[in-house]
Amino acid sequence: MLAGIKEGKFAAPEKLLDKAGNVLRVGQYWDYDAKKWSGVPQSKYKEVLGIGATAVDWDDDGDLDLVLGSFDGKIFVRLNEGSSTKPAFATESTVLSDGDTPLEVPGHDVIPRIADWDGDGRFDILSGSGAGGVYWLRNVGTRGTPAFAGPQVIIRPSDSKGDKANPTSPGERTQVSATDYDGDGDLDLLVGDFNGDGGQMHGWVWLFRRR
């Protein structure tokens, strides 16, 4: 987290800790000191590599909880058991499921974002994908008890990457955020990507305006 301080500046990055004082991770992580892959030993998801996070008041209790994305396509929730001013994150994540089946974003590489995409007053989850495209998991639950339908395609993975030097649509490993880009009152999408071009790498930023 980079805490915002006055005049649009940010404090140095700091790792988020859970209530037991451990660095908050889904499971697997790269140990930069030991230079090897490690896993959180007490986590039942120690093999799962977390790669993205966003914050939302999941349970409508007035503080921000975390929604975590993973390399293998699953989505996790880490509840804040403290308060908005003194967060105390749970020591374990909960995988987002439909019944007993974990929800998975096709193409994996989930970096979740929160937005009320359909304007029904409930927050939804958006995500890009390792295979490209953008997916929407619609909140079909209630305030304080969200529940999510399986992923729906908002943007199809590009069938043809075409001329990689001059692409006309996003490539792979997409990352998405929803915003009213042009101030017209509805949510548009910003999509970042990874696009190779004969050995050169690019990460473009695409705007999809809502019709």
Added chain:
Amino acid sequence: MRLPRWLIASAFVSAMLARTLLAQEAPEIAPIRLEPPVRLKAGDEFIDTGKHVAHAGPLAVDLNADGMPDLLVGNFSGHFQVYMNAGTRAQPKYVDQGLLEAGGETAKVPNW
């Protein structure tokens, strides 16, 4: 020529398996429609995280509290590229401001 039973049974099982696989549902297509994509620029150059190992992660955020969203773009090196909005609310125009600083240094976060 009469076909052996094992061959007929094998073909039947293969057909049933194929039918099952084809019936598995692809993700639904959401009903909300979008305009064709536009690749964003800062000045005359496309915004690109390529020299920082690509993997662009964009976010619109009003960094200078002027009422207009600016653009923050994460990259694989763990940095954040900053593009300030020098246009209007309806027609943003971005100016490359380099990498985000935090705590007096170029901000960098681990990517694993």
